[in-house]
Amino acid sequence: MPSVEGVPARQAALQILDGVLRRGQTIDGAAQQIRGLRPPDHALAVAIAGETMRRLPDLDAAIDSATRQRLPDDSKARMVLRLALAQKVGLGTPEHALVATALPLVDGGPRRLVHGVLGTLLRKGLPAMDAPHLPEAVEARWRQAWGDDVVAAARRQIATRPALDLTFADNGEARAYDGVSLAPNHSRVGSSAVTELAGFGEGRWWVQDLAASLPARLIPESARQVLDLCAAPGGKTMQLAAAGHSVTAIDSSKNRLVRLKDNLDRTHLAADLITADALTWNPKRMFDAILLDAPCSATGTFRRHPEVLHRARPPIIAASADMQARLLKRAAQWLNPGGILVYSVCSLEPQEGEEIVRAFLAVHSEFAIDPVGEGDAPDFVTSSPEGWVRILPGLLEAEGGLDGFFMARLVRKG
Numbered sequence: 001m002p003s004v005e006g007v008p009a010r011q012a013a014l015q016i017l018d019g020v021l022r023r024g025q026t027i028d029g030a031a032q033q034i035r036g037l038r039p040p041d042h043a044l045a046v047a048i049a050g051e052t053m054r055r056l057p058d059l060d061a062a063i064d065s066a067t068r069q070r071l072p073d074d075s076k077a078r079m080v081l082r083l084a085l086a087q088k089v090g091l092g093t094p095e096h097a098l099v100a101t102a103l104p105l106v107d108g109g110p111r112r113l114v115h116g117v118l119g120t121l122l123r124k125g126l127p128a129m130d131a132p133h134l135p136e137a138v139e140a141r142w143r144q145a146w147g148d149d150v151v152a153a154a155r156r157q158i159a160t161r162p163a164l165d166l167t168f169a170d171n172g173e174a175r176a177y178d179g180v181s182l183a184p185n186h187s188r189v190g191s192s193a194v195t196e197l198a199g200f201g202e203g204r205w206w207v208q209d210l211a212a213s214l215p216a217r218l219i220p221e222s223a224r225q226v227l228d229l230c231a232a233p234g235g236k237t238m239q240l241a242a243a244g245h246s247v248t249a250i251d252s253s254k255n256r257l258v259r260l261k262d263n264l265d266r267t268h269l270a271a272d273l274i275t276a277d278a279l280t281w282n283p284k285r286m287f288d289a290i291l292l293d294a295p296c297s298a299t300g301t302f303r304r305h306p307e308v309l310h311r312a313r314p315p316i317i318a319a320s321a322d323m324q325a326r327l328l329k330r331a332a333q334w335l336n337p338g339g340i341l342v343y344s345v346c347s348l349e350p351q352e353g354e355e356i357v358r359a360f361l362a363v364h365s366e367f368a369i370d371p372v373g374e375g376d377a378p379d380f381v382t383s384s385p386e387g388w389v390r391i392l393p394g395l396l397e398a399e400g401g402l403d404g405f406f407m408a409r410l411v412r413k414g
């Protein structure tokens, strides 16, 4: 068959989906392994894979409605159908183009099958999929933890790519920037190429979801020596440095610390950087405040990374929770009396948030919750009766929403 324009991008999308669904990779991780594509084709492949992952259960339901026998989950025919239909629903690709670029991806019998199923579905029309189902297990978990309204909000939010949030070192610059400022030092802009936005080269801002900017805001101004544990790529390190703290930033990943260093250089900010595993590292000093933004399942970032909902299965969440409990226990040893420890995760799983802090306080009577109150955080943030902050889908929805997050501020009693 002669080569059809647009097929290499679909071939690459298929490879990315395979990496995500069969090998547990992230979309970005799988995309990095693809070589030799023109940048627009690479971007299109990533976009197709993203749109597919946003609506996977609904795409599968549509495919199943048009086949007599259920296609195996990892069959090439199902993979090709998923990405073809995702282009129709998510990217508005014309039908002739999505058929012409899907068929060369499969041979023989499967090609006839794909052609037939696409024909049937396109003729009868696809459902809207503007509030698609999340994976069944995730919906069940979140319904139990947060209720129906949150699941409904999450469905609406997964359908579209969120806007870009920028954090500025200088609040005056944030307010003057061409965007919507929802908090001090923040501006929200339409999604576009980051490097093309004004002020990138000068390092006036960095990209950081508004929810991700909240934990560093809970560190008291008076804290001089601040430890940023699990710091890379450094959104929170930059906030802390910009706020005038003397920051020590640790991360176990050398590569990610290189990114942190690049970020600090670009924004003309400074911190002491240490590559170390926080589970074995021992500091030479004590700190006035510690920010532990722990590694987690990252299910709160599903708007930007829809694949996290398919990867974060219960054993992964349990392993994360175990790591978080161990990191928190270590961090607690390095705080001066009266010092503040902020614990945060970009997860929507209580197991990685509320349950970690409850279990920690049950055995660390020298710590107490320092409730997040008015004036500690932007107005839209309200604390729970326990005093911690839980950011759920649905918050600020009219303004474009936020990532899901948990944060608690703990004080070491004097």
Ligand SMILES: C[S@@+](CC[C@H](N)C(=O)[O-])C[C@H]1O[C@@H](n2cnc3c(N)ncnc32)[C@H](O)[C@@H]1O
Binding pocket: 229, 230, 231, 232, 233, 234, 235, 236, 237, 250, 251, 252, 253, 256, 276, 277, 278, 279, 293, 294, 295, 296
């Ligand atoms: C949620 S990310 C941190 C994001 C960062 N705070 C920011 O705002 O840009 C978690 C980080 O923890 C690091 N990490 C995981 N296990 C660690 C450990 N045992 N010691 C130190 N860092 C660790 C990972 O390399 C990763 O960079």
